[in-house]
Amino acid sequence: MKLQLNMTVNDEAVNIEVEQDARLLDVLRDDLGLTGTKEGCGVGECGACTVIIDGKTANSCIVLAASMDGCDIKTIEYLSKDGKLNPMQQSFIDNSALQCGFCTPGFVLSGISLLDRNPNPTTEEIKEGISGNICRCTGYEQIIKAVEDVRDKKYVKDGACNE
Template sequence: MDKVLLNMVVNGKPVSLEIKPYTRLLDVLRYDLGLTGTKEGCGIGECGACTVIVDGQTVNTCLTLAASMEGRHITTIEGLMENGKMHPIQEAFIKHNAVQCGFCTPGLIMSAKALLDANPEPSREEIKLAISGNLCRCTGYEQIIDAIRDVAGQPNKREIF
């Protein structure tokens, strides 16, 4: 099948490449652009490991055709560092031990970033809703919620997830 030209902006940089029309965004990011921070867990839209931000909204890249990204602005986990410094959400995940095996972590951080960009002072319920599409088999979620609340400047009070 003929290839199509895709123009998009990834982590602030314009990108142009030829792709097969049925290529997933996940594969373009990982294999064409080498942005392997975005993970593939399930490949069927269930786990959230492949989450990135497209024009302010979280997207499961395993379910997204790359060809549909023409002209869109995409942010991956690699785009969060500034001047060699980790993003505050990344620092908070470390501070609160919200990372164990780490496979879910990039997707969770992208969901947290999209939430905090849109709503800098989310309630605990809003945080739970925002990360409800990101599965973590290790942490039990409490440390993740604590980390996001910390970035939002909120005191942490442990509750059952």
């Protein structure tokens, strides 16, 4: 039996029928075509499927889609506006903070969420902020540096769009 679901995804109202046991990840990817959200481990450990729900990060692979009724969801697709990247995205590129790129959407959202909550985190706090995301290519140094550069307002005046 399907269930009616009303939610907001990337500022757009979504009214959709979902299976009762569908995961948010599958609804985003398969029904809404938002494939920027990735499935890694599928058990809430790697963070590749990170999205922002009502202002807080969550692993969409362990979120029941049905429970998202009335919720506000933001995915990686939300970030760039009019062809301009979000500062965090630009900083990841400039710092070579990605290799295969599979973990990147999750890291970018965790970084943004951290700075929303704590605009001036220490390196240690940045490490904690991204601790729910795992990268198996680059190592974490460049990723931490990328978040630090956004923290240090390196992108305030250049071309990157500001949220």
